[in-house]
Amino acid sequence: MPPKRILICDDEEEILRYLGKILISQGYGVESFSRGAQLLRRLETGDEGDADLLLQDVRMPDMDGVTVLREAKRLRPSLPVIIMTAFGTIDDAVGAIRLGAYDYVTKPFPKEKILALLEKALEREVLIRENRALREELIKGRTTSPIIFRSSRFKELYDLTLQVAGSDANILITGESGTGKELIAAALHQHSPRNGKRLLSINCAALTDTLLESQLFGHLRGAFTGAVESRKGLLEEAHGGTLFLDEIGDMSPAIQAKLLRVVQEREFLPVGATRPKVVDVRFLAATNKELEQEIRNGRFREDLYYRLNVITLQLPPLRERPEDVEPLARHFLERSARRMNREIVGIHPMALTILESYPWPGNVRELENVMERAVILTRGGEIESGALPLKLSTLGSPDSGGDDLLASLESVELAHIRRILDRTGFHKSRSSEILGISRKTLDRKIAEYGIRLPCNQE
Numbered sequence: 001m002p003p004k005r006i007l008i009c010d011d012e013e014e015i016l017r018y019l020g021k022i023l024i025s026q027g028y029g030v031e032s033f034s035r036g037a038q039l040l041r042r043l044e045t046g047d048e049g050d051a052d053l054l055l056q057d058v059r060m061p062d063m064d065g066v067t068v069l070r071e072a073k074r075l076r077p078s079l080p081v082i083i084m085t086a087f088g089t090i091d092d093a094v095g096a097i098r099l100g101a102y103d104y105v106t107k108p109f110p111k112e113k114i115l116a117l118l119e120k121a122l123e124r125e126v127l128i129r130e131n132r133a134l135r136e137e138l139i140k141g142r143t144t145s146p147i148i149f150r151s152s153r154f155k156e157l158y159d160l161t162l163q164v165a166g167s168d169a170n171i172l173i174t175g176e177s178g179t180g181k182e183l184i185a186a187a188l189h190q191h192s193p194r195n196g197k198r199l200l201s202i203n204c205a206a207l208t209d210t211l212l213e214s215q216l217f218g219h220l221r222g223a224f225t226g227a228v229e230s231r232k233g234l235l236e237e238a239h240g241g242t243l244f245l246d247e248i249g250d251m252s253p254a255i256q257a258k259l260l261r262v263v264q265e266r267e268f269l270p271v272g273a274t275r276p277k278v279v280d281v282r283f284l285a286a287t288n289k290e291l292e293q294e295i296r297n298g299r300f301r302e303d304l305y306y307r308l309n310v311i312t313l314q315l316p317p318l319r320e321r322p323e324d325v326e327p328l329a330r331h332f333l334e335r336s337a338r339r340m341n342r343e344i345v346g347i348h349p350m351a352l353t354i355l356e357s358y359p360w361p362g363n364v365r366e367l368e369n370v371m372e373r374a375v376i377l378t379r380g381g382e383i384e385s386g387a388l389p390l391k392l393s394t395l396g397s398p399d400s401g402g403d404d405l406l407a408s409l410e411s412v413e414l415a416h417i418r419r420i421l422d423r424t425g426f427h428k429s430r431s432s433e434i435l436g437i438s439r440k441t442l443d444r445k446i447a448e449y450g451i452r453l454p455c456n457q458e
């Protein structure tokens with residue numbers, strides 16, 4: 001077998017020399033680059049398969065490291081990348097992994113560490129290639145994601161969802177951002193007699209009026225500048241099925257008036273047309289705004305509101321159903337671990353306590369992000385509190401709510417220890433001095449609470 005070819009990109013000559021020496025002694029082929037632009041040119045002009053792995057510094061002088069990574073991934077989607085970071089740039093590393101880097105390593109690193117990581121990444125590449133076809137099948141089979149809950153609050157809502165799904169009534173789904181409105185809309189369609197037809201959705205907040213109108217109603221050729229072809233709108237495409245109008249609270253009055261006509265009369269005019277079209281569509285709408293307030297302020301039509309809101313499904317915020325945090329966290333943990341090929345089996349009890357006592361302003365979406373980040377940062381088999389963002393356990397800061405008064409002594413202690421460790425750059429002796437405890441006690445508490453230290457401090 002020809003030697004595996006490793007590309008290294010780092011502006012520090014010393015690192016290039018150090019890595020080059022180690023890798024060559026292990027029988028790897030090495031190419032070094034001190035500029036991001038150089039590396040990209042090499043990837044662009046080379047052939048797929050002429051490099052097996054890229055080791056890249058996250059901070060580059062000529063180009064932002066994230067840009068280099070993004071470009072490298074665009075040019076070579078399957079090239080595994082290991083990011084090198086300086087201590088204290090964990091967020092860079094997390095961002096890099098979201099962009100598709102395989103892993104990261106904090107400088108300075110011992111020889112054994114980088115070699116082990118390389119070997120794992122290269123091995124995994126082979127496995128991936130072998131399994132690619134199989135995995136694609138799996139992903140295809142898993143189109144709808146499961147709805148996870150344990151609380152009776154959510155169960156009530158879910159039961160109601162199933163109950164009303166079978167009717168043909170229009171339904172308004174309300175709730176704070178990230179509570180699962182889109183997921184409920186999908187469940188409604190799936191459990192309705194229309195499930196053999198399409199569920200289409202459109203985000204009313206993301207488009208300008210002109211675009212939203214032509215997307216919804218379609219247009220005839222020449223209806224406006226740029227309309228070179230006639231185009232069917234979503235209403236027509238969804239005929240027989242369901243149309244999900246997301247962020248309906250952001251729809252302008254002009255479009256609201258046109259929509260009312262379809263909801264009421266089941267007919268509409270494509271842009272530029274003179275003869276109306278008839279459709280049979282069930283409407284689901286979602287919003288995180290208080291529509292009644294919007295009506296009072298003259299921003300939302302009352303008649304449209306009553307047409308869309310035959311039944312309301314109101315999603316409770318996550319903080320009002322803390323029992324759901326654990327099953328959701330485990331679900332997201334399993335999913336991320338599977339995607340990233342990590343073997344993480346559990347959540348440390350202290351980490352779970354932190355998750356359960358946080359108010360989750362971003363609701364389930366925020367929890368999903370926190371768990372994804374935690375999986376990236378976790379090295380062992382269990383998510384520990386150190387892999388959670390500091391803000392989750394920073395109780396007692398001036399901007400946090402009154403709920404802190406109910407925090408346990410343990411969680412306050414944990415939060416304080418983490419804050420001090422963070423401030424001292426994880427300097428244990430300095431931290432124990434500030435905390436007024438012995439170094440040994442600090443070590444014990446770090447172990448007890450499962451506080452994770454950055455790799456090179458361990």
Ligand SMILES: Nc1ncnc2c1ncn2[C@@H]1O[C@H](COP(=O)(O)OP(=O)(O)OP(=O)(O)O)[C@@H](O)[C@H]1O
Nearest residue numbers: 146147148176177178179180181182183288364365
């Ligand atoms: N009960 C749940 N079980 C599993 N996943 C969930 C659940 N609730 C929400 N999610 C996930 O959380 C994320 C946010 O959910 P969703 O997009 O449905 O929220 P939303 O209410 O539409 O938010 P927004 O108002 O910001 O659009 C999605 O990735 C969704 O899959």
Ligand SMILES: [Mg+2]
Nearest residue numbers: 181182246286
């Ligand atoms: Mg949504």
